[in-house]
Amino acid sequence: MRAIAISDFGADPELIQAPEPEPRPGELLVRLRAAAYNPVDHKIASGAMKDRVSPRFPFIMGQDGAGVVTAVGREVSGFRPGDEVYGRFTDPPRGLGSYAEYGVVAQDGPVARMPKGMIPEQAAAVPTATGTARDLVEAARLDEGQTVLIVGATGGVGQSAIQLAALRGARVIATSSPGAEDLVRALGAAETVDHTAGPVADQVRAAHPEGIDAVLDLVSPAGATRPLEELLRPGGVICSVLHALDPDALAARELRGVNVINRLTPQVLSDLADLIDAGRLRVRVQAQVPLERTPAALAGLATGHARGKTVITM
Numbered sequence: 001m002r003a004i005a006i007s008d009f010g011a012d013p014e015l016i017q018a019p020e021p022e023p024r025p026g027e028l029l030v031r032l033r034a035a036a037y038n039p040v041d042h043k044i045a046s047g048a049m050k051d052r053v054s055p056r057f058p059f060i061m062g063q064d065g066a067g068v069v070t071a072v073g074r075e076v077s078g079f080r081p082g083d084e085v086y087g088r089f090t091d092p093p094r095g096l097g098s099y100a101e102y103g104v105v106a107q108d109g110p111v112a113r114m115p116k117g118m119i120p121e122q123a124a125a126v127p128t129a130t131g132t133a134r135d136l137v138e139a140a141r142l143d144e145g146q147t148v149l150i151v152g153a154t155g156g157v158g159q160s161a162i163q164l165a166a167l168r169g170a171r172v173i174a175t176s177s178p179g180a181e182d183l184v185r186a187l188g189a190a191e192t193v194d195h196t197a198g199p200v201a202d203q204v205r206a207a208h209p210e211g212i213d214a215v216l217d218l219v220s221p222a223g224a225t226r227p228l229e230e231l232l233r234p235g236g237v238i239c240s241v242l243h244a245l246d247p248d249a250l251a252a253r254e255l256r257g258v259n260v261i262n263r264l265t266p267q268v269l270s271d272l273a274d275l276i277d278a279g280r281l282r283v284r285v286q287a288q289v290p291l292e293r294t295p296a297a298l299a300g301l302a303t304g305h306a307r308g309k310t311v312i313t314m
């Protein structure tokens with residue numbers, strides 16, 4: 001099968017021919033029609049997460065994907081060939097990932113039936129980004145009438161976080177660089193802040209001197225969250241996807257801090273599919289890239305200026 005792989009940490013991604021994986025007991029073999037790019041794919045490939053991810057090389061990049069089950073291993077009961085599924089297809093110790101024509105996933109792993117109204121090129125964009133947005137909104141326990149600032153709102157996670165926060169009845173302030181305001185407002189943001197025009201915290205404080213209830217931070221590294229924390233009312237909550245927070249220090253200041261790590265479950269994928277099918281959640285695919293052009297496209301994606309998701313087509 002064709003796949004995009006790296007020969008070592010830090011090596012350039014290349015189009016390779018790899019053996020089609022065999023489904024093990026309890027696994028599904030899926031003919032992937034699409035995969036999605038997530039920033040973590042670059043972080044893993046660079047070796048920045050090698051304490052947690054130990055792949056066999058050549059290592060096929062990518063996690064998220066969607067396609068059709070073509071075979072099942074022994075002891076699989078919940079799925080059969082022909083089922084359209086989406087989820088996370090990665091097994092680093094076997095060198096497997098989702099930028100490939102075939103992927104495997106455990107039947108009780110991060111996989112579920114695809115949203116009915118989606119094609120694979122849309123469904124592949126959902127798992128990690130929208131799953132993380134859902135984890136953020138849950139961790140913040142957002143409620144009707146609360147005001148939440150989303151920093152990094154124009155990217156894959158942010159666009160879903162805006163919608164999921166608004167669905168809970170929260171008033172969303174979204175960061176946006178010039179030209180993206182209409183996009184985030186269409187997703188449900190009530191206010192926008194131009195993060196290229198000056199410090200976000202200063203702009204939000206000027207508009208909300210009384211403070212806000214929550215911050216979902218997709219951007220700030222450790223050591224850079226203090227100005228955002230200071231926007232919160234007593235009892236407020238800040239959530240980071242970059243492990244930037246010290247929850248104990250925040251608790252001492254009557255604030256809640258949550259470092260969110262995405263844990264994608266079949267239930268989350270099913271819940272997201274229901275929201276999508278009900279027309280309550282949209283996922284914007286910004287670009288589609290054929291598999292063979294992915295190595296060149298990945299260099300551009302590393303700059304991190306996404307306006308939605310980039311999907312790789314097989």
Ligand SMILES: NC(=O)c1ccc[n+]([C@@H]2O[C@H](COP(=O)([O-])OP(=O)(O)OC[C@H]3O[C@@H](n4cnc5c(N)ncnc54)[C@H](OP(=O)(O)O)[C@@H]3O)[C@@H](O)[C@H]2O)c1
Nearest residue numbers: 039040132152154155156157175177195241261262305306
């Ligand atoms: N902990 C976890 O489990 C987990 C899960 C998923 C993602 N993540 C991490 O979360 C981050 C976001 O992921 P993503 O998929 O949403 O990335 P993405 O699709 O690449 O989007 C990044 C967005 O951030 C915006 N941005 C960059 N610098 C900014 C700033 N200073 N202020 C405001 N916005 C800024 C960019 O807009 P501009 O073009 O305007 O700069 C872009 O729209 C990544 O670092 C990713 O690795 C963590």
